[in-house]
Amino acid sequence: MRADLEIIQQWVQPGHHVLDLGCGDGTLLHFLQQQRNATGFGLEINPDHITTCMGKGVAVIEQNLDTQGLENFDDGMFDIVLMTQALQAVRRPDKVIDEMLRVGREGIVTFPNFAHWRLRWGLTLSGRMPESDALPYKWYNTPNIRLCTFKDFEALCRQKGIRIKGRRVVDDQHQNSWLARIWPNLLGQIAIYRITRENT
């Protein structure tokens, strides 16, 4: 099982109503349906992914976050809004986060850390835009247009008054390493954040 699924699963309660932004082929939602009896939807724009979701029995809506936002969803209608590896690909991550926490009580966000030492090292040494297993694109064709670091993300949350309920830092295999726990912004490749506007 993918390690990130295992981590996210622990934060989803049985019967939770879940929205997955950029749900891909529906692996996560399908897993949560099976393991947690979760209900809800995935949003996706890739036609092949949408078809795969339909074949799996994952409710998927063709909807583009950049152009359509989440306007069609009511306030607080989801227990959890998920966004795995998609924050860096939307045009306005700050607005998407606001919308996530408008339609959901809690958000779970995962994204690659642009301050990982190998990326820093690559840029310093070669003077070229870094590439890695988590970011395997060229600068001109990458869908990842809003790269940030763990520190950047946390600063944005502070600025917006969003509370970080939990954070797990893992490598690109979604394994939890002790090094990444010691110095996450340098040694962690991917972070899984649990965020909310609620105080309890």
Place this chain on the structure above:
Amino acid sequence: MPDSLPADSVGLARPETIHFGTPIELACGQSLESYDLVVETYGTLNADASNAVLICHALSGHHHAAGYHSLEDKKPGWWDSCIGPGKPIDTNRFFVVSLNNLGGCHGSSGPNSVNPNTGKLYGPDFPVVTVADWVKSQAQLADHLGIEQWAAVVGGSLGGMQALQWSLDYPDRIRHSVIIASTPRLTAQNIAFNEVARQAITSDPDFHEGRYYEADTLPRRGLMLARMVGHITYLSDASMGEKFGRELREEAYKFGYDAEFQVESYLRYQGERFSESFDANTYLLMTRALDYFDPAYQFGGDLAKALAPAQCEYLVLSFSTDWRFSPARSEEMVNAMISARKKVSYAEIDAPWGHDAFLIPTPRYTEAFTAYMDRVAREVEA
């Protein structure tokens, strides 16, 4: 018709007329003491009758959805692209039921059938029926066939409205509702086009207030015009451009008003053919059923409230160039389903053919439809 039946065809289909002796109360307040429905079925009903799929037809459709009636047929049924062995609605797995709706003109009780009370054709005296009335009659049909619950009710356009209505009126008798190129209600523009069509028919001198059978004539010109107007709304600007452009039938302008452009002669041909094969009173009735459809009406326009009783899962598909029932109309429906916490999947298929795209097997449409129906089949162990 090809020399032999294609391997992915349901083969030779045999329509059957089923008589219903129990009265049916209609939305208009009238009732029919008895009525007939013409039905075709494809595939085999399984032991626990869990693999049945109902096909609902659109404005000019009928029971002959797939396969051929004889080896002389030039064309198969109207939705042969989607129904058959290995097709989205796979007849190796599903038992498919397709009917001609009440008020139709292909053998089911309607304006051109005999009123048992008078021994004469109903004509304009056939009551105006609604989508809900159709669904009610289809439920009678399900009872007759021993189908307690449909694995899926599927339809495009006006057929999609029936699939939606089923989920509201018989929530425990439908597992999946597949709504393609449809809308939860007509817009003013949609109704306006229908009105032009109806005016074309009723103002034809051969219409005789709908009693043209007695006058031994047909309102051909009116019906032809109605079809021409309708046909334009089924295509897109791009697909008409692609098919006809400004192409002339002959090389130069003739400075007259005959059909000089290819598109003109195409529309005239389609209209003429239709006027010979379709009943004008049925056309009026079908367009009215479209106009009246609005399940949210009795809930103050709140479709999410109207959806409250539904228990099924929905698949909604729209087509990018459909301007008759545009993707925005499907999204309106999907958003209400989301709000009502129903399970729904939605895709907007990129296709150039306008409203007609639901009849044309583009790869993405076929793949998504197949994937969804495959899952339905697995769910009912078909």
